[in-house]
Amino acid sequence: MLRFLTAGESHGPCLTAIVEGMPAGLAISEEAINRELGRRQKGYGRGERMKIEQDRVEILGGVMHGRTSGAPLALRIENRDWANWKERDWPPLTVPRPGHADLAGALKFGLTDVRPILERASARETAVRVAVGAVAKALLAEFGVRVGSYVVEIGGIEAAIPDLSGLQDLSGLRELAARAEASDLYCPDEQAAEAMRRRIDEVRQAGDSLGGVFVVFAEGAPAGLGSHAHWDRRLDARLAAAVMSIPAVKGVEIGPAFENARRLGTQVHDEIIRPDRSPRPVRSGGSGATFMVLRPTNRAGGIEGGISNGQPIIVRAAMKPIPTTVTPLRSVDLASGEPAATQYQRSDVCAVPAASIVGEAMVAWALAEALLEKVGGDSLAEMLAHFLL
Ligand code: EPS
Numbered sequence: 001m002l003r004f005l006t007a008g009e010s011h012g013p014c015l016t017a018i019v020e021g022m023p024a025g026l027a028i029s030e031e032a033i034n035r036e037l038g039r040r041q042k043g044y045g046r047g048e049r050m051k052i053e054q055d056r057v058e059i060l061g062g063v064m065h066g067r068t069s070g071a072p073l074a075l076r077i078e079n080r081d082w083a084n085w086k087e088r089d090w091p092p093l094t095v096p097r098p099g100h101a102d103l104a105g106a107l108k109f110g111l112t113d114v115r116p117i118l119e120r121a122s123a124r125e126t127a128v129r130v131a132v133g134a135v136a137k138a139l140l141a142e143f144g145v146r147v148g149s150y151v152v153e154i155g156g157i158e159a160a161i162p163d164l165s166g167l168q169d170l171s172g173l174r175e176l177a178a179r180a181e182a183s184d185l186y187c188p189d190e191q192a193a194e195a196m197r198r199r200i201d202e203v204r205q206a207g208d209s210l211g212g213v214f215v216v217f218a219e220g221a222p223a224g225l226g227s228h229a230h231w232d233r234r235l236d237a238r239l240a241a242a243v244m245s246i247p248a249v250k251g252v253e254i255g256p257a258f259e260n261a262r263r264l265g266t267q268v269h270d271e272i273i274r275p276d277r278s279p280r281p282v283r284s285g286g287s288g289a290t291f292m293v294l295r296p297t298n299r300a301g302g303i304e305g306g307i308s309n310g311q312p313i314i315v316r317a318a319m320k321p322i323p324t325t326v327t328p329l330r331s332v333d334l335a336s337g338e339p340a341a342t343q344y345q346r347s348d349v350c351a352v353p354a355a356s357i358v359g360e361a362m363v364a365w366a367l368a369e370a371l372l373e374k375v376g377g378d379s380l381a382e383m384l385a386h387f388l389l
Pocket of ligand 1: 010047048049050053121122123124125127324345346347348354
């Protein structure tokens with residue numbers, strides 16, 4: 001029902017997205033989208049390119065008088081760097097960088113010049129995904145769902161993050177998110193962030209790159225999103241696919257999944273308690289019944305059986321180090337077949353903070369899709385009426 005496609009190259013004129021299936025009547029502003037685009041551009045450890053770009057969206061279709069019309073949305077972000085590239089010859093790049101899409105793409109398409117591959121594989125494309133995600137966030141906000149993120153690890157330096165799996169109220173999560181927002185690394189632990197900045201500086205000097213880990217959370221998601229009934233309807237699978245689609249993200253877990261794997265079942269599963277008083281009610285789907293149950297812990301990360309259970313949804317993602325490094329790696333020149341060292345292309349040292357914002361966009365998208373599926377409706381008013389039934 002909801003889908004989006006993007007087009008555009010890293011050094012082409014622009015990035016474009018078409019978003020289909022957004023209900024009519026949703027208030028959308030370029031300003032709100034631009035705020036998200038700005039968040040993605042920040043982050044200590046980025047390269048020279050971010051000094052050139054100042055991402056701004058243009059809404060070219062699907063919005064009238066500030067609200068979605070039910071027609072496809074057309075979003076466009078200009079690449080300011082295009083001005084520096086349009087007159088260039090785009091010299092062939094025949095030495096693939098290990099870890100980048102270069103070699104696999106060259107093998108796939110029978111190329112010696114990997115430029116057509118890297119131009120589209122570039123994480124530049126995630127700018128327009130963040131614009132799409134901002135639209136998804138606007139829809140979710142109408143239903144009281146908020147998506148946020150924070151960075152927990154860069155280059156092996158771990159932030160001290162309180163264990164939120166015993167979480168009942170949302171204040172801990174909100175505080176983390178607020179502290180993250182104030183940090184140029186989106187890291188809520190300033191002491192760790194300082195060590196991360198030093199590490200980024202050292203690694204930049206050494207001509208190398210860094211990866212890390214970020215958390216995306218959603219608070220206020222109703223119970224009942226996704227389904228246990230089919231593999232491709234499971235919400236955890238859909239969130240994992242959405243987040244794994246971000247360039248350089250190589251691992252995704254829901255809640256503390258890898259830690260849970262080391263523990264006993266009785267230490268992992270979140271008990272179901274009938275509270276004495278002031279419970280947080282869990283709304284059921286069809287019947288409209290409200291179940292008075294409490295979950296004293298959230299080690300499931302908000303999803304059981306592929307269905308959201310009304311607890312905060314917690315997604316953790318691992319990003320590998322950027323594959324473009326000043327220090328060369330061994331490769332082969334695809335034109336000559338001779339061994340060759342990689343040639344440096346301008347790049348970031350660390351883009352984990354930016355990836356966390358892209359993670360928010362992808363999680364928001366997957367949740368918006370599941371929400372629309374559950375609630376149904378062609379307009380926001382219709383969706384809200386169904387939701388409140
Ligand atoms: C990227 C390489 C760099 C990054 C780029 C992703 O671009 P350039 O090759 O132009 O220096 O800056 O990220 C962005 C442009 C962006 O907007 O995030 C890559 O190879 O993936």
